[in-house]
Amino acid sequence: MKAIMLMFDSLNKHMLSAYGSDAAITPNFQRLKEKTVRFNNFYVGSMPCMPARREIHTGRYNFLHRSWSPLEPFDDSMPEILKKHGIHTHLVTDHKHYWRDGGATYHSRYSTYEFIRGQEGDAWKGVVDEPLCQYESGEPEEIKQRRIASRTQHQINVQFMKHEDEHPLARTISSGLEFIRTNHAADKWFLQLECFDPHEPFFVPEKYLKMYGIDESSLFDGWPPYYFVTESGERKAIIQKYYKALLTMVDEYVGRVLDYMDRYELWKDTMLIVNTDHGFLLGEHEWWGKNIMPLYNEVANIPFFIWHPDCADAGGSRQALAQTIDIPATLLDFFGAEIPVDMQGVSLKPAILDDTPVRDYALFGYHGCHVNITDGRYVYMRSPVEQGIANLYEYTLMPTRINRRFTPQELQRMTLHPGFSFTKGCPLMKIPAESVMLQRSDRFGHRLYDLKSDPKQEWQCQDQEVARRLFLAMERYMKESDAPEELESRYGFTQPALPLLGLDPMLIPAFCDYSPQIRYGILCIQQHLENSGQSDLLLKLEKVARPEWTKEDLWQFVLEEITIAQHQSLFYKMALEMRLN
Structure with missing residues (x-):
């Protein structure tokens, strides 16, 4: 055979x-x-x-x-x-x-x-005089530099x-x-x-x-x-x-x-x-x-x-x-x-x-982002109901990421976990998660799609009974997988009264009257101002922002109040945060 x-x-x-x-x-x-x-x-x-x-x-x-x-x-x-x-x-x-x-x-x-x-940016052929790679984006610097390195090496590799x-x-x-x-x-x-x-x-x-x-x-x-x-x-x-x-x-x-x-x-x-x-x-x-x-x-x-x-x-x-x-x-x-x-x-x-x-359901997703489940006809996407990643961890005995080891700073925050049902008695390192993808992973909300009537997933289904059935199946599958206990609160399994569909405005109580798109745009600006130490502009934003604001109002605030050198990066981040569909 x-x-x-x-x-x-x-x-x-x-x-x-x-x-x-x-x-x-x-x-x-x-x-x-x-x-x-x-x-x-x-x-x-x-x-x-x-x-x-x-x-x-x-x-x-x-x-x-x-x-x-x-x-x-x-x-x-x-x-x-x-x-x-x-x-x-x-x-x-x-x-x-x-x-x-x-x-x-x-x-x-x-x-x-x-x-x-x-392939891709494989560190294959060594050419000291590297070609110049032009790449501009508003991504975090580490990701931007990784992309530049990959594109540069690709230009070298294809010469051979x-x-x-x-x-x-x-x-x-x-x-x-x-x-x-x-x-x-x-x-x-x-x-x-x-x-x-x-x-x-x-x-x-x-x-x-x-x-x-x-x-x-x-x-x-x-x-x-x-x-x-x-x-x-x-x-x-x-x-x-x-x-x-x-x-x-x-x-x-x-x-x-x-x-x-x-x-x-x-x-x-x-x-x-x-x-x-x-x-x-x-x-x-x-x-x-x-x-x-x-x-x-x-x-x-x-x-x-x-x-x-x-x-x-x-x-x-x-x-x-x-x-x-x-x-x-x-x-x-x-x-x-x-x-x-x-x-x-x-x-x-x-x-x-x-x-x-051979199976009733299929579970799928990215770590810390939507947990998704399908029965073949419907797809239910469960968003985190907690903002950020303060209570999200990686469990491993092999502390490496896609292209690097975990840093000493990451490992300094490590604790020991007794292990899961499938780790064969091995305790694990429990390390706080770090990922750009996770920073606003709640912004897309809970979604349901009916693939029979809408195979291209062009509009969201609002059938609460189907959503409830898939939500309960998701909870059962996660328990059978011995999922980390913090995921119960991250995805709202401990709060059965939370909405099954849509964006929950109480995720951000201060902005519950704002539209989801504007809410995430303001959050993005706030995060940028906090990280760059611009507390005066942060106070001004909180004072002038209104629930009736449109996307143009947010853009105008940035253009008028924030220096031109910061525009490209901030507009890139805002556009990603506000892209909900």
Whole structure:
């Protein structure tokens, strides 16, 4: 028995022909659909990249206890379990996060592994005289400098990728096919063939750009903005075309894997999974990217294809609800390995066989932000009912973030927690959370969407009974996950009288008469003035602000009262805070 998991990053299901879209040229995804079983209600769990990959190893929700995280000493790792059962596990990937501080414990769980260099800002080629990178935003300085460094390194790396066969996607697939070519006649192996594309930057060979009428005159560097859409219609279309062009390149290499499945007749005894960690917003809901906005289905409802040689139904589709935490249980079940008791995911074999439901609900989200739940028809998004992050923590024995270690200052505030039901008796470091995403994570409020009547999530449903049912299911799932106790108050489970839908004005009692948009705009200005020591202007704002103020009034206050040098940063922050839809 053999298995291949062909995984991509930031794959938008709504752009694929296999899901009924003609937005991009994807004939091989259509071919994949005809060869496999397609899931229509497959959801993310923990967001974004490494939290999703931790779930692929452990089959547990990551986001309730941690944000971006390495594998922990107490984690059950699916590839490692297979390895211990005599299954050779091989990882081929160009996903640079496996080699950063926040993901460095993943690759060594496999029997063997290959890392393809050069994606995004991978610190690959050393050029001392670096190119000049122009990047302006109002983001915090640490994030801004990280983006500049990544863009600079990307400009260096692409100088060494002049031809398509030098592109990381091409090299990654080529290495995966080499493994298949070498081992197709052998038994008992699992190949995780994982590609960073179509994640940004959208670095695309010219032949694919030409398919969408794009030439070098577009002056787009491949980096879509990570916030709300402000671009003109023409500029917006160019960014979307770059993604589509890269998606068509991805499709080309999906076809090469399918060719090998055919050539070596692997369909007889080999499971094939084609999946992604999450989707990507390309202007839908007037947002780009992920991370800040609510987890709309363009990000959360992801493509998933599977071929199970014992459940042959080529071209079939399934409505059964499933999610990322179910992948490791499905693979362990396929190879006859015991599923650990701490694994929350379940094998998808019954759903693959005849669409038998395997779960009633799927829970998903970012650490400390909305907790989301779906039953396949409705999506309920539960906002924090507490402002800020003063009572939010990360629990870990591996204190690293996406690209750095926890600082001594962060660790000085650490306390010891006795551990959770799944930590195998290990106590944990309990460390106060720090994230820009979390500072105003309550601003979007509680939301409910009916995907049957409103599949594009264009308006919020107001069905209180449905919201109550999903709220109670969410509470139950979080308890079953042994979620930290402080989350009960953060999400209002200890206050049943709180509203189930909408923004609760009592989150900010002083501004309960203001509209939500103006309330968050004023809060943003207040925070800026407090942090910059401008107490006189803070008092003036509190004196002159009125509930009837409009966005123009806030803008005018900044223009008249705050120095020009602070405008760009403050307007950027205000625009993000006031973007509620």
